[in-house]
Amino acid sequence: MFIDSHCHLTSPKYKDAEKVVEGAKGAGVVKLITVGTSVADSKASLAVAEKFANVYSTAGIYPHEDKNSNIGDVKIALQSIAGLSKKVVGIGECGIDITNRKNQRPIGDQINLFQAQIELALETGLPLIIHNRNGDEHILSLLDKNRSKGLKGVVHCFTGSWDFAQKILAFGFYISFSGIITYPTGNDILETVINVPPDRFLVETDAPYLPPQPYKDTPNEPKYVRIVAEQIAKVRNTPLDFVEKQTYNNTCALFNI
Template identity: 50%
Template structure:
């Protein structure tokens, strides 16, 4: 059995109902899904849809460039309101973090740092794991995680795309790292060093569906069922059985999210 530790349900890109996505995943023996919130509005929908399924677990989060026109103080109030409303269902805070890219009309890095730290504080207060989004923001992400390091802060760097040096620093802070379809891309061979070296009890697998399809489906819609492709790639790189990957990532994900 496998868990997709990071996907987005519902989403218009699927051209399928949530029921169909879940059934599709189940046929591939993907039995649990962590459904990720990326904005205040989407989070509300994500949690309501997840409540209809016993095997979908929702999170509350605001991505670096979402809800940009809302002042941070107001955004924090809205965030806390949603979290309070669904506190019995939510299993994590995020995704949130740093995104240094060509995002049109996105937040400045300084504003992203403030938004990220706000969610770090809420994760600590609520004793929920943090789901970290990191695109070209290693320095900023590490600085904030180190600032808030301690037993009360735990989480995962999702869709890991950094080097082994950064991975070690994150692991030393008690965080997990999560591998996505990126590890199947031909131009991401350096990432395989991280796959080889990461301890078996410190990583998860994910799809980020409907985004980031693995190489064999690249350019097409991604689905939670494809997390099996990621797990098989990890098994190949580590030269161990797929059953060992299934067993360990299932346990790791359940441990992190308390499911």
């Protein structure tokens, strides 16, 4: 049995969420976590989760979403969503995203938004789901600032170095691997795939984004999380059923599902 620890069932690329969930189940993916990226999307994610016994959701704001909203107001909105149902099992995705995209949230505001969601994770006791693009130092600084408060969570869709991974692991966080590890350009991540402790990694699709190499030209789906697990088993030279059992148990432990 597999769990897709991070997907986006609210995506407009999915015309029928039920078909996607059933397709996953047919591939042995028995639980899914659909992740919120804005206040509106977090509400929609919970609505999807409430429809399916094996789907859970999160409440969070991606670094460049809800840019015109007051950070205090969106924190209150997320807190409200998180309190609506036990189906909400995490806070995020949130974090730091530094790119050349137009209209990105200024880095100072990103840091403040991330800190607000860290505080919400601590207040609710829910794990934090971290998005990181070129934000290593900012993320490490904020995790260090909150080190003694019992914060837990995962860096999703990990693409960093083994050095960065070790620092994340030292905070007690998990690392989640996506279809990126199946790409020819994903070789730099493989050192982390090989060395991360077995009780500290998860698998995800980030569907409909980042399809694994064999399906590169199609929308990703949660059912393909097995391909990520197969690549991990190959790289670590370990049986697939070990990766399957380990990631299932790790995800259940982190998200209490």
